[in-house]
Amino acid sequence: MRSLSRCVLPLAILACAAAAPAATPPVEPVTVKSGPLETVLACVPTKPCAATLPVRMVIVTMFEIGADEGDAPGEFQLWKERRHLDTRIPFPQGYHDLFYNPESQILAIVTGVGTARSANATMALGLDPRFDLGKAYWLVAGIAGIDPQDASIGSAAWARYSVDGDLAHEIDAREIPKDWTSGFFPLDKKGPGDTSPPITEGRVFALNPKLVDWAFALTKDVVIPDDVGIQQERARYKGYPNAQKPPFVLIGDQFSAMTFWHGKLLNRWANDFTRYSTSGKGEFVTSAMEETGTLQAIAYLTRAGRVDKDRVMVLRSGSNFSMPPEGVAAADNLMRENEGYSGMRASLESLYLVGSKVVDELLNHWDRYEQAPPQ
Template structure:
């Protein structure tokens, strides 16, 4: 502070006391001069950050780096998401300011995913109007369709929670299940009611583009995966090395497992997609995430047509032949955890990052028009 400024401050203080004693308002100090450079700096500081891709993960194990990797860790480390941004939700956001890739961890379940995506979509710090959204998470896979460590791009998201239910011990004897659509009088009644959140269709052209970009990738294999998939005799796709496919997602808050429920998942998906969808992956969050984008899209803050869902197989959604559903489920939660966890986390990054890198590298091509 200069001596002149100090002198002005003391003079103003004395004058203010005298004026106050006389019941008058003291004059305001002179305003700081405004320059073009000051205005530009202020605008730059308050302008929202343009985001090119939001990577949506659901959970992390322990720390974000340096230990057992959950869904977020590989993105955090390899995409250099080094700028931490506070976020009043399950987990802070991380940004690579050079690439415009933003990573989030929503928390598990559709309630967490829906509220986190909605909060991000409304966050004034970011310009998400041209952003692509990539859900990259692990899931249980139908052994009829794929093997552990495989990666599936979805076009349809089906909700497993919105329904009527009667306990099977009390349901009519000629019913195949006690679970049936709201507004109907029995399982799989045709025509099914108009969807009120039971099914969503993603941008099929974008899903196909992502699949074609990654379909020939070689995914990591291991002796542990080979040993596990060898148990699934009679399921040829379950015994293949990991591969990339297209397949749809059933999202429910209950972690279910077993052949009977796997059969139901296939039928429920066919029912709500009019036979166009194929159940492949079972998870919890994706209908919630997409529902938030559907609500936000009319505001122009986001574009729901830019969401992609990639799920990778950490486990099978049913038991192998000769094993009970209970033993199979509980075995997946033993000391070793999911038999395909490491492979599925790696596949989610390996396949997903190919799409992310393509978008970022050719942003001039993809910013204003979809692939």
């Protein structure tokens, strides 16, 4: 379960994102010249290839709106345009074709919305013989719902944990015992008040803590642009001092679930679920859908020797709050957000500005970071 977070978009945008593969242009015949790039472009996807493309950075996004460039941006567009990801590589085994820059060796993937798509697309990329991903860094960069108790719209959070909120028991809220705080609780619990040690296998994914701390230290002073729209939105959240701050960079954990959720009570549930699942070490800050699928695939690919899970970073920026301000009903606020996220463009710019700081440092000093992740 998740907040009215990123991919509710509004509903019209979600429908557009869901239809994106149909808008992907057909693969044009490629004339092989020479070199690994031309060889790879001529290879049949999923079949053996006589060359592999070196990849230093994988940018993982989840959706695009309309075209890949030149219109209202989704998560992928700013990276494509500003990082000159102009080489399209057919990827029929995934949601969307891949894009590559042979000079920077950045590869970008659009996984599609939802855990199933993200897991399958990530696994398909990791097993693709056309790419050498052994030393690649991965940056998952997506918009999200954000807890107003922790941060404001446009703020960008580096996750130490991603927690799966779908593997749970559920009892309708109208039937729960009076002393229960929620009708949702993890599969390994006997109720929301059960404090026994959690089972984390397949449900909690811990990112490389040294890499997270390094990324935060590098980006904590990045100035994220503010605008009138998000100023007006955060002004509604009186009594939430972090929500009323201009956008900032923080460390905060990601709650991954497939149901769009919104409201104060479910926000409490997400906080409780995250704390329980991480034995009190984690703090729910952003809500989205895909991370646990992406990270599960990367864990398996690491076991297979294809990628390195210690080189993975998750950055989510707030496009909307995960609960309404005081005095506003959750249903009313959800319907309001469906008309368009107040922080959509701000969150996309935040992702790019903060994420680019890390990308530039890694690529500009590749001789330092190729062999081992920064600490």
